[in-house]
Amino acid sequence: MFPLSVLDLSPVASGSTAAQALRNSLDLAQLADRLGFTRYWVAEHHNMPMIASSAPEIMIGQIAAATSRLRVGSGGVMLPNHAPLMVAERFKMLEALYPGRIDLGLGRAPGTDPATSYALRRRQGITEEDDFLDRFNELMLLESRAFPPGHPFANVTAMPSDVPLPPIYLLGSSDYSAQLAGHIGAAFGFAHHFATFDAGEAMHLYRESFKPSPSHEKPYAILATHAICADTDAEAERLAGTVDLNFVRRAKGEYLPLASPDEAAAYDYAPADRARIAQNRTRMSVGSPETVKARLMPLIEATQAQELMVTSMIHDHTARKHSYELLAGIFA
Template sequence: MTILSILDLSPVPAGGSAAQSLHNSIDLARHADSLGYHRYWLAEHHNLANIASSAPDLMIGQIAAATRNMRIGSGGVMLPNHAPLTVAERFKVLEALFPGRIDLGLGRAPGTDHVTSLALRRRQDVRDDDDFLERFQELLLLENNGYPKDHPFSNVRAMPDDVALPPIFLLGSSDYSAQLAAQIGAGFAFAHHFASHDARDAMRLYRDRFKPSQHLQKPHAILGTAAVVADTAEEAERLASTIDLNFVRRAKGVYAPLESPEVALAYDYSPIDRQRIAQNRERLAVGDPAMVKARLTQLAAETRADEIMVTTMIYDHGARKRSYDLLAQAFSLIPSHAMPQPAAAC
């Protein structure tokens, strides 16, 4: 059976509010939990009018408390924005509260523009070079008490220190994180929904170079991709027009709230706009349930993905829930009410 999961950016529609979008994420997570989805990850983005998800660790706690079955995690925490000790302690707290249900997905990018990134890191030791690897190594040293005795951090413990960090996944849109994840024996999630790098190449590199670790004995590769499912292909195309306009605007540096299909379909696209839409549609699965299942199944086979993580950035919350509902039906996910319940404790 194909493992299906969800990546949620808490999309903000035109005329809506970011606060409502966060509540919509909790509502969608409850729905996805009942449908049989495996994971529910929250993104980290900043200073974007169309994305309300800026604090995934806070949302993970809220969503884990509102659900019963899914693993809840970050897709991801953008490590350049945070002190490694802060990340370690927040995710240890989450793991303590929801044992066995938390994932720690880590990303290299800041999830925002350069100026906002500086504001996020203003009281840190900000450098112009990429310090992701150093921060990641510090996170692992803190977790494993790996600093030598003469190091200033040798007695620093990420609390609660009797709780291990949840499973670590490295996020990537190129081959860098794929190779790093393989080297340290971590999970890997590839962002096919916006990457220009070939997903098959990144996933192959990860599998070919994977070294088992104490945390993960064999590779686990997640393919992140975008999809829009509706009862008919025509309705799916109408809903996906929101994504088309959003992509065109992003290419021009405009990050406005998501417009309705009516506004998107009436937009006066230039030839270069339509070229960009066609290029982006190659990474987007749109159609009725059978069409999208066929497309995602093919992608999973080509990339040898262990799991497919779907993001659906459309205007209407009800249509987004319906899209995930139809996708779950297409892949014959087992609803939570049909799952065997754990035996009662004595």
């Protein structure tokens, strides 16, 4: 089986609740475990009514406890929101509890709007500049205990001290992120599902820039993409209406729970909305197993991805589970 994984944002569906969305994530993770998926990553987003996943460390522990084989990780922890010591200790604890099954995926963005970002970071001495690399270096120095003598953190130990950090992945959607992932010796997860940069070029830049690190001796590239699979093309198109309307609403600053396919079909789309939908559909694979396979295989070949990670923002939980069942069949 070609390595196939899940990226889950715990989508909140209209007519349901965020609490139910989190329970759905646990249920989907157990299905992915049974189907032979490689890993299951959960996101960090804030102040978005359509996404229930705001604390990936908590969900990682819950999912790892409810499964037996899956690697479970963050897709990702938004490092600008967190003190590096806190990230180190939380993921060391997870690694201690579930050895060999935890991934530490890091993101460079705050995963929210500017006001919420300020609320998250107001005690941290916020800077307008991108401080990801400074925070990452601090995380690595905490892990290696390599702060120079006299440094304020020289005697700070991330606990539990006898447990290593899990493997590190950098998530990104640009040429800069690809090169940075290679430079720091992380595995790389490219967010094809919302990127405007070419996925094949990003993977090339990553491999070209890669330098071995304690976390990874060789480059490892994951392609994250959006796929909706159903028994027929027509049914998949119906389900994808949810994504179409969600994309249109987000472009207008409306972060509402996921609409049902019926709600999406009844929406009065303007010509500009249709254009946005068409653009977004270039990043999606929608259809029957045969149609989705025909869409995904050239993408995998073009990027030389070593693993495919799929997100599916489907309104109905049963339909979302079935989509992943069909995907597993494609790559079995």
